[in-house]
Amino acid sequence: MSASLAARTWLIVPLYNESQVVREVIAEARKTFPHIVCVDxxxxxxxxxxxxxxxAVVVQHPINLGQGAALRTGLDFALTQKGADFFVTFDSDGQHSVDDALAMVTRLSKGDLDIVVGSRFLDNRTKPGFVKVVVLKLAVKFENIMTGVKLTDAHNGLRALSRKAAQVIRIDQNRMAHASEIVSEIGRNKLRYEEMPVHLVYTEYSKSKGQSVWNSVNILSDLFLK
Amino acid sequence: MDSQLWVKILLIAVFVIFAVMLVLPGRGARHLAVRRIALVLVFAVAIVAIAYPELLNSLANLVGVGRGTDLLLYGMVVVLIGNIISTTRRHRQMEREVTQLARALALSEASRNESGSRPRG
Known part of the structure; x- marks a missing residue:
């Protein structure tokens, strides 16, 4: 064993107007993961x-490009870093738990998978509202059909990627549709994937910033219109 | 028999083609060529219609539209929507290019800062 798992991992945190919470979130995550890149x-x-x-190391987009672009930039940056074997996409608003991230990297380190995706629906820890549950379930059904990738939670931002997955996944969708795009990239590249239950903390803060249900309409049209 | 059958078929066909254009990824060169051909056609039709208005009328009667002005209106709607679609597509394309540019800039900036003074931890 050369270095500890956490030291071989880069956390990729897309960041957009979260100055209230981001410092705390990063500092907390740094207790476990020494390498964090924030893409502002x-x-x-x-x-x-x-x-x-x-x-965190901060990479700054000169203009707002959307979360998908931020993720891709973060992955590109982390891929150039020495000793980076695992890549975790992590939200900047404190919704994700560091323990879940570590568990996912540990799973990934067995070497038989390319990507581990978090899911809110594999256990009962997360409590989203009723409408949210219905919309998310519908999105999942739709994606299963479209991509052939069977996941229970379509839009979970917590994912752990191997080098291979980090290299091959293309993200063209700037806006929120990137989550669906990542799923379809898993299918297209025939990546070996698995889901793990994760816990999302819906704080008042994250709720106030969370995407509205209407956004699913935007996501759908983004995916289909060229 | 429906006297407006032909114009209906024609218009529906055009909009189906538009819908397909929206969903299919187009290649740049072909898209540009189609755009230019369409533009030339619009000019040609406009000039002919101005010079020989009665031609427009008989064409309208041929496809089952009462008056030439009505046909002109339908044609305008089609051209307008086609133009909107084409512009939207160009806009998206440009957005993608801007994204690539800005991301490249961000990364090169980051690697410059890194080789400078930042302490690694």
């Missing part, structure tokens, strides 16, 4: 600086 997606507040103070 053209925030108009002090997010980038806060992330730096939390201890």
């Amino acid at each position: 997606d053209g925030s108009s507040d002090d997010s980038a600086n806060e992330a730096r103070l939390g201890g």
Whole structure:
């Protein structure tokens, strides 16, 4: 065993106007994962600086490009880093748990998978609202049919990727549709995937920022219109 | 028999083609060529219609539309929507290019900062 799992992992955190919480989120995650790259997606507040103070490397988009682009930039940056074997996409608003991330990397390190995707619906820890459950389930059904990839949670931002997965996954969709795009990329590249139950904390803060159900319409049209 | 059958078929066909265009990824060169051909056609039709208005009328009667002005209106709607679709597509394309550019910039900036003074931990 050369280095510990956490030291071989890069956390990729897309960041957009989260200056209230990001420092705390990063500092907390740094207790476990020493390498964190925050991709500041053209925030108009002090997010980038806060992330730096939390201890992350910050890559800054000159203009707002959307979360999909931020993820891809983060992956590209982390891939150039020495000793980076695992890549975890992690939200900047404190919804994700560091323990879940570590568990996913541990699973990935067995070497028989390319990507581990978090799911809210494999156990009962997460409590989203009723409408959200219905919309998310419908999205999942639809994606299963379209991509042939069987996942129970279509839009979970917590994922652990191997080098291979980090290299091959293309993200063209700038806006929220990137989550669906990642799923279809798993299918297209025939990546070996598995889901793991994760716990999302719906705090008042994350709820106030969370995407509205209407966004599923936008996601659908983004995916189909060229 | 429906006297407007032909114009209906024609218009529906055009909109089906538009819908397909929206979903299929187009190649740049072909798309540009189609755009230009369409533009030339619009000019040609406009000039002919101005010079020989009665031609428009008989064409309208041929496809089952009462007046030439009505046909002109239908044609305008088609051209307008086609133009919107084509512009939207170009817009998306440009958005993708801007994204690539900005991401490349962000990464090169980051690697410059890194080789500078940042302490690694």
